[in-house]
Amino acid sequence: MSDKKYIDIAKKLIEESNTLTYTVISKSMYPLINKNDKITCSKVEHKNIKKYSLVAFYTNSDTSQVPTVHRVINILQKNNELSFRTKGDNNLSFDRDIVHPKQIIGIVDHIIKKNFIISLDKNVYKFINIFIYLLSNLKNLIKCNFVQIKNIIRVAFIKEKKIQYDDNLIVLRQSILTKDKDWLEIIQTNISLLMPLLNKNMKICDISFGGGYCEESFCFIRKGFKIDYKNIKDFNNEDKYDFIICSRVINIVETKEKRQEIYNLLKLYIKSDGKILFSYINEKNNLFVSMKRSIFKLLFKNYDGPCNNDIIYKDVFIMKILQEKYVSAELENNGFYIIKQFCSDKIKTFLLESK
Numbered sequence: 001m002s003d004k005k006y007i008d009i010a011k012k013l014i015e016e017s018n019t020l021t022y023t024v025i026s027k028s029m030y031p032l033i034n035k036n037d038k039i040t041c042s043k044v045e046h047k048n049i050k051k052y053s054l055v056a057f058y059t060n061s062d063t064s065q066v067p068t069v070h071r072v073i074n075i076l077q078k079n080n081e082l083s084f085r086t087k088g089d090n091n092l093s094f095d096r097d098i099v100h101p102k103q104i105i106g107i108v109d110h111i112i113k114k115n116f117i118i119s120l121d122k123n124v125y126k127f128i129n130i131f132i133y134l135l136s137n138l139k140n141l142i143k144c145n146f147v148q149i150k151n152i153i154r155v156a157f158i159k160e161k162k163i164q165y166d167d168n169l170i171v172l173r174q175s176i177l178t179k180d181k182d183w184l185e186i187i188q189t190n191i192s193l194l195m196p197l198l199n200k201n202m203k204i205c206d207i208s209f210g211g212g213y214c215e216e217s218f219c220f221i222r223k224g225f226k227i228d229y230k231n232i233k234d235f236n237n238e239d240k241y242d243f244i245i246c247s248r249v250i251n252i253v254e255t256k257e258k259r260q261e262i263y264n265l266l267k268l269y270i271k272s273d274g275k276i277l278f279s280y281i282n283e284k285n286n287l288f289v290s291m292k293r294s295i296f297k298l299l300f301k302n303y304d305g306p307c308n309n310d311i312i313y314k315d316v317f318i319m320k321i322l323q324e325k326y327v328s329a330e331l332e333n334n335g336f337y338i339i340k341q342f343c344s345d346k347i348k349t350f351l352l353e354s355k
Contacts, residue, residue, distance in 0.1 A: 028088030
C-alpha cells in the first residue's frame with residue numbers, strides 16, 4: 001500500500017472522528033493561544049455555537065487550506081441562516097469576511113500548552129477565556145488611541161518642514177486630488193453644466209499639467225466627441241478653441257504668479273465667443289494645523305514652514321487653499337466674465353467668457 005493511500009485513510013479517519021487536533025501557526029489569538037500551541041476542536045451543531053466561543057474554520061470553501069482559529073464576536077441571522085463575525089484577540093480589527101456554517105470545522109475545547117492543558121469546558125477556564133478577551137480588547141483600545149493621540153500631537157505641535165515643490169510630482173499630486181471624495185461631486189457637477197453647452201461640431205480642448213484628460217472630458221469622449229488634450233508646459237501652438245475645459249489646475253500651483261500664467265494661457269487660446277469651464281477644490285486645513293502654523297509664525301522670526309493656505313502631504317506641497325471671492329476677483333481682473341458659477345463648501349466651478 002502506498003504512503004499516499006495511508007495518508008488518505010488517516011485523513012478520512014480524522015475527519016470522521018468527533019475531535020480534530022491542529023497546531024497553531026500564528027499569534028492572532030495571543031495571549032490565550034500562542035504560536036505552536038496545539039488545540040483540539042469538536043464538531044458541533046452550528047446553532048449551539050455561542051458568542052465568544054473559539055472556533056476553527058476555513059477562510060473560504062477550500063478545505064485544503066490551513067484553518068483559522070478565532071473568536072466569535074457576533075452571531076448573525078438572515079433568512080433563517082446563521083453566520084458568524086470573528087476576530088483574533090490580538091488583532092485590532094474584525095476578520096474581513098463573514099464565516100458561514102459550511103466553513104466551520106468545530107469549536108475549540110482544549111488548548112494544549114507546553115506544560116499544561118486549558119480545558120474550556122471547565123468554569124475556571126471559561127472565566128479566564130473571557131477575562132483574557134476583555135483584557136485584549138482593552139489593550140487594543142489603548143493601542144488605537146495611542147496612535148490617534150500621537151498623530152494629534154504631531155499635527156498640533158511639531159514644526160513642519162519647509163515646503164518641497166517638485167514639478168516631477170505633478171501627476172502624483174493630481175492623482176491625490178482626484179481621489180478626494182469632493183472630486184466625485186465636482187465631476188458630476190461639471191458634466192451636468194457641460195451637457196447642454198457642448199456639441200460635436202465644436203473645437204474643444206482639455207488643458208492640464210500633464211495628468212492626461214480629466215474625467216469630464218472622458219465622459220464626452222465616450223459619447224463620440226473629439227477633444228484635444230494640451231499640457232500647459234507644452235502649449236505653444238496657434239490653435240483657437242470654442243470651448244476649453246480647465247479642471248483641477250489652479251489648486252496645484254503654489255503662487256499667484258503661476259495662476260496668472262494659466263489665466264493668460266486661457267485668454268490666448270480661447271476664441272472671442274468661446275467659453276471655459278474652470279473648477280477647483282476649496283479644501284480646508286485641520287483647525288490644529290492652522291492654529292499651529294499661526295503660533296509658529298509668531299514665535300519664530302525665521303519660520304519657513306507652510307502657510308495656512310498650503311495643504312501638505314508627507315512634506316510635499318499638494319495644493320493651495322483658494323477662497324471663491326479671491327478667485328472670482330482674479331478672474332474678473334484678468335479679463336473674464338463669470339457667466340455661471342456653482343459654489344459649495346469645498347467645490348467651486350465657473351463658466352467663463354473672455355472679455
